[in-house]
Amino acid sequence: MSRLSRLFGFHSRDKPKNSVGSTFSFLFGGTTSGKAVNERTAMQATAVYACVRILAEAVAGLPLHLYRYRKDGGKERVTDHPLYYLLHDEPNPEMTSFVFRETLMSHLLLWGNAYAQVIRDGRGRVLALYPLLPNKMEVSRTAGGELIYTYRRDSEESRVNPNSGTVTLRRDEILHIPGLGFDGLIGYSPIAMAKNAIGMALATEEYGAAFFANGANPGGVLEHPGVIKDIQRVKDSWNSAYQGSGNAHRVAVLEEGMKFQAIGIPPEQAQFLETRKFQINEIARIFRVPPHMVGDLEKSSFSNIEQQSLEFVKYTLDPWVVRWEQSLRQSLILPSEKPSLFVKFNLDGLLRxxxxxxxxxxxxxxxxxxxxxxxxxxxxxxxxxxxxxxxxxxxxxxxxxxxxxxxxxxxxxxxxxxx
Known part of the structure; x- marks a missing residue:
């Protein structure tokens, strides 16, 4: 361990963390709204799905090239380098470059980290890249302080070894793109950080579905002046006739002096629609996506929507692109080639x-x-x-x-x- 590492407290015993706060709360997605939120259930919220899809497709669709610095200060594409084909066309025989980048970017947005296994030849050159699921990866250090990546492999992921187990990979065998984190090594899941906001969006959506499933009418009480002998029969008879959106606004016929007393809170009093609209903006704020890109055009107009789109490229997409470029250069380009080669996305088409x-x-x-x-x-x-x-x-x-x-x-x- 170097003297500089000891001065700043980076010791071999320090281990990157993959959880936020309470491990139980992070893994099982407990929220104050009562809805379980994790990286998979969060995609059921339309705003989360839209934001992830917008950013993943944007990064996947950008032109990606390998360049070389020229002696006159300019740059030129290096199309004859093996890495150019992997990044621009096919990182592996099963995926196109678009699908590969879209997959890694969705992992980055949901789990806060993106991992890919790097297959190299005997001289260290990259032959293929295969994405790995972030929820199966654990990052730790060896006794000497080197980073190692332990991947929990299922039986479906390997035909060579049908038994599930773990695989330990070195730093040079992994392409790791970390998101925002506290230690510079591991990114934290935006879903875990904002689970209460997403849980509230899921809760309001479920409430709206239940509202219309009950005939778009609030719940209530059937009052009878006498004694009902078969309560369940009366309840089932009422539900079969008036429950469900298809039975909404039907005329109810009450017998034997029975009365219906509504006790539910109308949605307009509970600010139901306003809450759902606010949660859309709240989720868009998490991913820094302009509201008009997820379908909220309330505050958008012909005069400002183009400016919002340019700000999306500058303040939202560009930081992700820089994170990708530097991680690709750090992990994939050989040390002897780093002074002359670099990876670059082309954003000119989006800025036009x-x-x-x-x-x-x-x-x-x-x-x-x-x-x-x-x-x-x-x-x-x-x-x-x-x-x-x-x-x-x-x-x-x-x-x-x-x-x-x-x-x-x-x-x-x-x-x-x-x-």
Whole structure:
């Protein structure tokens, strides 16, 4: 253990934690609303499902390339590197790059961590990447302080070893993308952190389903002036005739002086609809997704919805992208290649404005000489123009000159001889 590690308290006995607060509360999802919330039940809330799907599909759909630094300060794609094909096309024979990234991003949003097993050849180069379920992974340290990953494998996950058991993997055999956490090693589940808010959303949804299942009428009491001999028969007869949304607003016929007394609280008094709407915004706030992207257009308009979409890319998607890029570079690129290679997502397509705004920006860039025709055509997914046709030329307006040369032409003209 290094002296620096000892100074800052990182000892080999320190073990990353995978739980928040009470282990029982984290595992079984106990909430104040009474609804059990975990990473799987939370997906039953439409707002959670929508936020996870939006972010997972956004990251999965972005162009992902491997680049090399050039000596002139620029960059170029390295399409002949084996890692390029794995990241851009197929990380393993069973998955496309889109499905692989979508799966890992959903794990990251639900469990706070994303894991993938890295298959390497004898020289350390990556051959394949396979996602691993975060709820089966435990991160710990060896006696020497090195991180190790213990994966609990089910019998369905291995045909070679049909018996369930654990597999221990080294740091270089795992691609680990951690979310927000307290120790910099393990991310904590957003679902566990916000389980009460999600539990309340599930509770209100269940209440609404039960409300309509009972004929969209609050519960009540049947009053009889005498003594009922068969209470269950009367109850079953009433429910069979008036319970359920299909029997709503039917005319009730009461006999023998029987009266119906409603005792339930009407939904408008219980702020039912307002509560459900607020929980949608609450869950969108957890994932930092604009409400209009999950179907809440109450405060959105044509004037601000484009700005909200750009803020989504800048403040929501970009931090996730940086987290992905740095984790991929740290885990997959060989130490000898790290000074020259890097992984980069392309967000330009999401940051583009409408057609008129793009054309105005391209015209400014073209006239001021920092974009060529081919640079613009590549951004618009158009074929390049050959160099003979001027596709790579950088042009500037002829009436522009350096400030130091202003008036030079006049000073060089012969002066008129005075008479």
């Amino acid at each position: 404005g409408d057609y008129q705004s793009r054309m105005t920006g391209y015209a400014t860039a073209r006239q001021n000489g920092w974009m060529s025709a081919n640079d613009i055509r590549e951004l618009e997914d158009m074929n390049r123009i050959s160099a003979e046709e001027g596709g790579d030329l950088y042009l500037v307006n002829g009436n522009m000159t350096k400030l130091a040369d202003a008036g030079a032409f006049a000073n060089n003209q012969p002066k008129e001889v005075s008479k």
